Amino acid sequence: MNKKIKDILKKKNKSKIVCLTAYSKSLAKILDKYCDIVLVGDSMANVLYGHNNTHKITLENIIQHSSSVRKGVNKSMLVVDMPKGTYNNLKSAERNVKSVIKKTGCDAVKLESNNNNFKIIKKLVKKKINVMGHIGYTPQFKKKFKIEGQTKAGIEKLYKEARLIEEAGAFAIVLECISPNAAKKITKGLKIPTIGIGSSNNCDGQILVTDDMLGMSGFYPKFVKKYVNLNRIIEKAVKKYTRDVKLNKFPTIKNFLNG
Numbered sequence: 001m002n003k004k005i006k007d008i009l010k011k012k013n014k015s016k017i018v019c020l021t022a023y024s025k026s027l028a029k030i031l032d033k034y035c036d037i038v039l040v041g042d043s044m045a046n047v048l049y050g051h052n053n054t055h056k057i058t059l060e061n062i063i064q065h066s067s068s069v070r071k072g073v074n075k076s077m078l079v080v081d082m083p084k085g086t087y088n089n090l091k092s093a094e095r096n097v098k099s100v101i102k103k104t105g106c107d108a109v110k111l112e113s114n115n116n117n118f119k120i121i122k123k124l125v126k127k128k129i130n131v132m133g134h135i136g137y138t139p140q141f142k143k144k145f146k147i148e149g150q151t152k153a154g155i156e157k158l159y160k161e162a163r164l165i166e167e168a169g170a171f172a173i174v175l176e177c178i179s180p181n182a183a184k185k186i187t188k189g190l191k192i193p194t195i196g197i198g199s200s201n202n203c204d205g206q207i208l209v210t211d212d213m214l215g216m217s218g219f220y221p222k223f224v225k226k227y228v229n230l231n232r233i234i235e236k237a238v239k240k241y242t243r244d245v246k247l248n249k250f251p252t253i254k255n256f257l258n259g
């Protein structure tokens with residue numbers, strides 16, 4: 001087993017696992033100092049490409065951004081999201097995942113669950129590919145946002161799905177927007193770590209979309225904590241630059257190359 005995977009597994013019940021998303025080298029370099037896992041998420045569809053959902057992200061998009069992120073990530077584990085439609089059956093899943101690993105050098109891939117693709121995870125794991133699962137609100141498969149696991153039956157359903165993903169060989173699982181009670185039951189019942197987003201602190205680790213927590217995406221649901229308002233800071237800088245150019249205060253002699 002890969003050392004990075006071993007280190008992540010060892011954290012279960014000991015210390016919280018820190019994860020964030022990145023789509024480019026510059027940000028990845030900063031995250032790498034602090035995160036256990038850096039995820040190249042298909043959330044880039046909304047954040048970078050301005051789409052309404054994650055469905056239009058292609059394998060080429062993911063490979064391009066992951067190759068950039070790879071250049072900034074050394075210490076952390078690099079996980080890459082497989083785009084919608086790239087793991088519909090055993091054959092295409094294996095072909096596409098192998099292509100992503102070969103072209104990006106990532107440590108693992110993440111597959112959203114449709115409560116029916118456990119065999120695909122099992123096959124990939126058999127081929128020595130590290131797979132992260134993802135249950136709850138899975139934007140590739142669910143049209144409507146809904147907090148899951150709010151009834152006893154709902155909790156049982158999620159628990160069963162999580163167990164099947166663990167049995168298929170996934171090394172960790174993202175729990176997106178499920179109730180605190182469901183997160184608690186799954187985290188307690190599974191040997192692999194759970195990584196929460198909008199699923200309370202009853203998880204082994206947490207992930208957020210970095211652009212959300214930096215105040216850059218304009219998307220701030222209740223589960224996002226905005227640690228800084230970068231949009232405001234950037235706007236201030238752009239305003240100053242605009243004024244300087246218009247008043248001929250930039251560039252000055254300090255900025256001349258042969259002054």
Ligand code: KIV
Binds near residue numbers: 021042081
């Ligand atoms: O695409 C993404 O960024 C994700 C995280 C929100 C877990 O899947």
